[in-house]
Amino acid sequence: MAKPTRLAWWHLLVVLAALVVAVVGAVLLGAIDLGWSRVLGEVWAQLTGGRSPLSEQESAILWQLRMPRVVLAGLVGAALACSGATFQGVFRNPLADPYLLGAAAGAGMVVTILVVLTPSATAFLPAAAFVGALGGVALTWGLGRSAGAGTATLLLAGVAVASFLTAVQTFVQQLNTLTLQQVYGWILGGLSTSGWGQVLTVLPYLAVALVVLCSCSGLLDVLALGDEEAASLGVRPGAVRLVVLAAASLATAAAVSASGLIGFVGIVVPHVIRLLFGASYRVVVPLSLAGGAIFLILADIVARTALAPAELPIGVVTAFTGAPFFVLVLRRRQT
Amino acid sequence: MPALVVAAALALTGCATHSEPPASTNPAGSTFPVTVTPAGGKAVTIAAKPTHVVSLSPASTEDLFAIGAGPQVTAVDKLSDYPASAPRTDIDAFKPSVETIAARKPDLVIVYDDTNNVVAGLEQLKVPVLVLKAAASLDDAYGQISLLGQATGHTAEADKLVGDMKSQIADVVAKTPKKSLSYFHELSADGYTVTSKTFDGQVYGLFGLRDIADSAGGAGDYPQLSAEKVIAADPDLIFLADTTCCQQSAATVAARPGWSTLRAVRNGNVVALDDSVASRWGPRVVDLVKAVAAAVQKAS
Amino acid sequence: MTALRLTAVTAGYRGRAVVRDVSVHVPVGSWLAVIGPNGAGKSTLLKAAAGLVPSAGEVLVGGKSVAALGHRERARAIGYAPQTPSLPDGLTVTDYALLGRTPHLGPLGRESRSDLEVVSGALARLDLSALANRPLRTLSGGERQRAVLARVLAQQAGVLLLDEPTTGLDIGHAQSLLELVDRLRKADGTTVVSTLHDLTLAAQYPDRVLLLDNGEVAAVGTPAEVLTADRLSRHYAASVTVLTAEDGSPVVAPRRR
Numbered sequence: 001m002a003k004p005t006r007l008a009w010w011h012l013l014v015v016l017a018a019l020v021v022a023v024v025g026a027v028l029l030g031a032i033d034l035g036w037s038r039v040l041g042e043v044w045a046q047l048t049g050g051r052s053p054l055s056e057q058e059s060a061i062l063w064q065l066r067m068p069r070v071v072l073a074g075l076v077g078a079a080l081a082c083s084g085a086t087f088q089g090v091f092r093n094p095l096a097d098p099y100l101l102g103a104a105a106g107a108g109m110v111v112t113i114l115v116v117l118t119p120s121a122t123a124f125l126p127a128a129a130f131v132g133a134l135g136g137v138a139l140t141w142g143l144g145r146s147a148g149a150g151t152a153t154l155l156l157a158g159v160a161v162a163s164f165l166t167a168v169q170t171f172v173q174q175l176n177t178l179t180l181q182q183v184y185g186w187i188l189g190g191l192s193t194s195g196w197g198q199v200l201t202v203l204p205y206l207a208v209a210l211v212v213l214c215s216c217s218g219l220l221d222v223l224a225l226g227d228e229e230a231a232s233l234g235v236r237p238g239a240v241r242l243v244v245l246a247a248a249s250l251a252t253a254a255a256v257s258a259s260g261l262i263g264f265v266g267i268v269v270p271h272v273i274r275l276l277f278g279a280s281y282r283v284v285v286p287l288s289l290a291g292g293a294i295f296l297i298l299a300d301i302v303a304r305t306a307l308a309p310a311e312l313p314i315g316v317v318t319a320f321t322g323a324p325f326f327v328l329v330l331r332r333r334q335t
Numbered sequence: 336m337p338a339l340v341v342a343a344a345l346a347l348t349g350c351a352t353h354s355e356p357p358a359s360t361n362p363a364g365s366t367f368p369v370t371v372t373p374a375g376g377k378a379v380t381i382a383a384k385p386t387h388v389v390s391l392s393p394a395s396t397e398d399l400f401a402i403g404a405g406p407q408v409t410a411v412d413k414l415s416d417y418p419a420s421a422p423r424t425d426i427d428a429f430k431p432s433v434e435t436i437a438a439r440k441p442d443l444v445i446v447y448d449d450t451n452n453v454v455a456g457l458e459q460l461k462v463p464v465l466v467l468k469a470a471a472s473l474d475d476a477y478g479q480i481s482l483l484g485q486a487t488g489h490t491a492e493a494d495k496l497v498g499d500m501k502s503q504i505a506d507v508v509a510k511t512p513k514k515s516l517s518y519f520h521e522l523s524a525d526g527y528t529v530t531s532k533t534f535d536g537q538v539y540g541l542f543g544l545r546d547i548a549d550s551a552g553g554a555g556d557y558p559q560l561s562a563e564k565v566i567a568a569d570p571d572l573i574f575l576a577d578t579t580c581c582q583q584s585a586a587t588v589a590a591r592p593g594w595s596t597l598r599a600v601r602n603g604n605v606v607a608l609d610d611s612v613a614s615r616w617g618p619r620v621v622d623l624v625k626a627v628a629a630a631v632q633k634a635s
Numbered sequence: 636m637t638a639l640r641l642t643a644v645t646a647g648y649r650g651r652a653v654v655r656d657v658s659v660h661v662p663v664g665s666w667l668a669v670i671g672p673n674g675a676g677k678s679t680l681l682k683a684a685a686g687l688v689p690s691a692g693e694v695l696v697g698g699k700s701v702a703a704l705g706h707r708e709r710a711r712a713i714g715y716a717p718q719t720p721s722l723p724d725g726l727t728v729t730d731y732a733l734l735g736r737t738p739h740l741g742p743l744g745r746e747s748r749s750d751l752e753v754v755s756g757a758l759a760r761l762d763l764s765a766l767a768n769r770p771l772r773t774l775s776g777g778e779r780q781r782a783v784l785a786r787v788l789a790q791q792a793g794v795l796l797l798d799e800p801t802t803g804l805d806i807g808h809a810q811s812l813l814e815l816v817d818r819l820r821k822a823d824g825t826t827v828v829s830t831l832h833d834l835t836l837a838a839q840y841p842d843r844v845l846l847l848d849n850g851e852v853a854a855v856g857t858p859a860e861v862l863t864a865d866r867l868s869r870h871y872a873a874s875v876t877v878l879t880a881e882d883g884s885p886v887v888a889p890r891r892r
Contacts, residue, residue: 060593195592234710234738279725310559
């Protein structure tokens with residue numbers, strides 16, 4: 001009997017175990033050492049209504065700072081990795097990342113302009129980033145369609161749009177150098193201002209997008225055969241691309257709005273999943289979701305503790321994983 | 336009383352450790368030419384009383400206008416917003432262009448840093464340039480005021496200003512009860528702060544306040560403290576120096592996740608400072624001292 | 636009974652017609668070979684029949700117009716293998732063959748037990764069972780062509796359109812593949828249309844041959860009828876001799892001028 005590559009129960013077990021370890025580690029580690037026994041005491045107290053060994057400030061650190069941050073890191077990581085895997089499937093290129101269609105450039109430009117025009121509107125930055133990301137992708141899509149709907153034209157359109165929007169952003173920044181620190185702080189990516197509010201804001205978008213992406217993961221395997229063969233199998237490549245890229249862009253925009261521009265997650269995680277679990281997107285997309293969550297939670301631990309009490313922008317931590325990763329890919333290609 | 340003030344002034348100048356007393360060839364003089372040497376810099380000779388001064392340093396702009404040299408100032412950079420009567424232009428102090436400055440036909444230029452090779456460029460045009468770096472202490476600040484007095488021919492006014500400042504500060508400090516309260520001075524919403532070794536840190540030190548950044552283990556004089564660190568340290572006072580640039584206030588601080596548990600937030604001891612008052616080493620440092628004193632009074 | 640009927644089919648790219656007014660009917664269970672010089676439009680004809688490129692004229696499959704069929708219905712009726720199929724390197728043979736079941740899968744794309752049985756069967760018939768879990772990149776040329784055929788077979792379509800299925804295969808492997816296709820189509824009653832480069836092989840396996848030149852039908856009939864020296868030298872601008880093998884099928888041999 002034929003045995004296709006599918007998600008097995010042991011996949012889910014391994015992934016769940018890794019997630020639990022990551023979350024526990026993230027909650028216990030940080031700039032302030034709370035002590036694992038005291039944290040357990042606090043959790044017990046919350047459940048039973050008893051007295052907690054943590055002070056009020058420590059309790060606030062645990063529940064209002066660390067927990068939402070860990071959850072947000074997991075959600076953002078899942079969104080970026082899952083979108084990255086999807087982009088790689090659509091463009092049939094293992095180096096595709098979720099920012100390929102102008103999401104990052106769009107978000108960066110809108111955020112820069114907003115910061116320059118109304119420095120007080122920090123509360124609107126997430127919404128602005130979201131709109132900017134979707135706007136960048138929409139611009140790319142429109143440009144790509146006017147030149148034919150294939151993946152190559154989409155890619156080229158993405159490069160054109162990203163270059164233009166980045167140029168605008170740099171130009172605006174140069175005219176307003178005082179805002180540089182604020183803008184760069186956002187661009188380099190960080191989860192430091194998160195509270196539960198931010199988690200709840202992005203959750204609906206991410207939930208919808210990730211469900212769509214996982215359901216369509218099988219179609220990515222068909223798309224891998226090229227437009228002609230996919231059409232011969234009854235699949236409409238243009239329609240599939242539209243739905244899937246829309247969902248992936250939604251997930252990316254939500255992630256970017258919550259945490260700024262965090263790179264490398266969308267490329268590194270799907271690749272590692274592919275190395276470990278095989279190349280079928282039926283498996284790679286859902287496992288990248290979990291892998292991305294674990295990866296970013298771990299990266300956030302490093303961001304919070306490596307230079308404590310200062311914080312590394314999380315984009316720097318993920319970038320550090322990028323270099324050894326590409327070396328690994330290079331060496332594998334040589335063998 | 337005046338004798339006491341003079342004595343106090345002399346005593347305080349005697350305690351100066353960071354700045355060199357500005358050297359000059361005409362010590363008492365409002366006559367020119369005069370040679371002045373800024374702290375850590377080289378001697379600059381000013382041939383005649385300058386009438387077209389260009390200032391690219393907001394703190395120095397405030398100094399100039401406070402010592403009566405305002406009418407001699409033709410242009411100031413775009414960030415020199417105090418006093419309001421200062422002739423602001425859109426010269427950018429971060430990337431000054433020698434040509435734009437030269438177009439104002441300056442006979443004296445004041446900068447706080449030699450960016451974009453502006454000093455070399457102006458020297459080629461035979462324009463005297465004073466590099467007055469950020470003051471590291473109150474004495475540094477006083478030294479710069481005196482130097483500017485000599486450079487512009489207002490030594491008497493400069494000395495009077497320095498004396499006034501010293502006496503006002505001493506007065507305020509004396510009247511404020513000394514309690515060992517801890518504080519956090521916020522430079523930006525992502526947690527950048529100052530240690531007690533900085534200019535601001537020394538002002539706080541006048542009141543015996545403890546900086547939580549000193550023991551936090553951060554790097555350098557302007558470390559970053561994560562929110563967790565600040566919350567765990569639970570300072571008695573929080574000073575916000577990012578009210579203008581980043582729109583922070585007691586309300587926004589209280590809304591941050593976890594910050595509402597801090598005693599400074601609970602007791603209303605989150606103090607909003609004017610960004611420029613908190614960051615410049617000009618005559619308005621007196622206002623900073625008064626604001627801190629008021630906060631300490633309230634918190635005691 | 637006609638499985639596939641093309642009537643006045645014209646197709647092309649960017650306003651330039653590559654296939655002009657082609658009409659042919661292919662009876663159920665028969666095998667039509669499409670031959671012709673380079674650039675004659677053979678691949679385009681196949682794609683037009685499969686509904687993969689827009690065309691004027693009518694293409695009927697099992698009596699129904701291809702243009703009127705839904706995408707999935709069309710994929711269940713027609714199986715198509717291009718000249719250079721893309722085989723995703725990392726996919727296993729089973730996963731690849733399973734892609735052929737796409738038009739039959741349920742709404743969430745989950746395969747059922749019967750889908751897996753069809754795939755197992757296809758792999759067994761193509762002698763690929765031993766390689767079922769190997770990634771495609773580890774297969775030899777001949778094995779890869781068989782894998783493509785397995786995928787097309789898994790579609791369980793009544794009509795198979797194969798564009799140069801023997802590309803890159805040596806004479807032994809080419810023969811094996813064509814024998815296989817012949818056996819399968821006789822067993823299943825599948826209709827086959829294939830383009831073939833090798834004129835002698837085109838004479839041995841298919842029932843009928845269609846000679847396409849410059850997008851138009853130059854001749855259609857049995858191999859013996861179509862493959863004459865005079866016709867071939869005219870359309871291919873080549874110098875050939877047509878001999879007859881023991882079983883009566885024509886053998887096309889090039890002759891040095």
